[in-house]
Amino acid sequence: MNDLVAILRRGMVSLAVCGGMAAPGSVLAVEPLAGSEIVERIAGNTIVGHTADGEYFLEYYAEDEEVRADGHTGIWFVNGDEFCLSFGRGVACHEVTIGAQNFVVLSRAGELRRTGILIEGNPNEL
Numbered sequence: 001m002n003d004l005v006a007i008l009r010r011g012m013v014s015l016a017v018c019g020g021m022a023a024p025g026s027v028l029a030v031e032p033l034a035g036s037e038i039v040e041r042i043a044g045n046t047i048v049g050h051t052a053d054g055e056y057f058l059e060y061y062a063e064d065e066e067v068r069a070d071g072h073t074g075i076w077f078v079n080g081d082e083f084c085l086s087f088g089r090g091v092a093c094h095e096v097t098i099g100a101q102n103f104v105v106l107s108r109a110g111e112l113r114r115t116g117i118l119i120e121g122n123p124n125e126l
Contacts, residue, residue: 032095035078042076042083042096046123047103049116057116060126068126 048058060068067074074087082093094105105114
């Protein structure tokens with residue numbers, strides 16, 4: 001559990017860098033979402049943030065499971081309780097935790113892969 005807390009705290013630092021704000025401790029009190037909750041929260045919305053490698057991303061997750069971003073597209077889908085992404089180079093699936101204004105995706109191995117802010121709708125018209 002201490003490893004998970006450390007990972008989530010590092011995610012909070014990433015959120016601060018990309019302009020995110022969350023109530024203290026809000027990430028730590030949230031469990032990963034179930035598959036139906038992932039669809040409910042992500043479909044039709046945008047996420048802006050950084051990957052674990054520090055790459056910036058801004059992606060809109062359309063209700064038809066298309067991912068639209070500046071310069072590329074892909075697909076998203078839910079497999080069990082995991083959020084999966086494919087941009088034509090294989091598939092990556094993650095557990096999803098959403099708390100307050102932040103979005104945290106954890107890989108199966110417990111490593112932080114993406115952090116960002118969930119934004120309602122498609123404000124950038126991707």
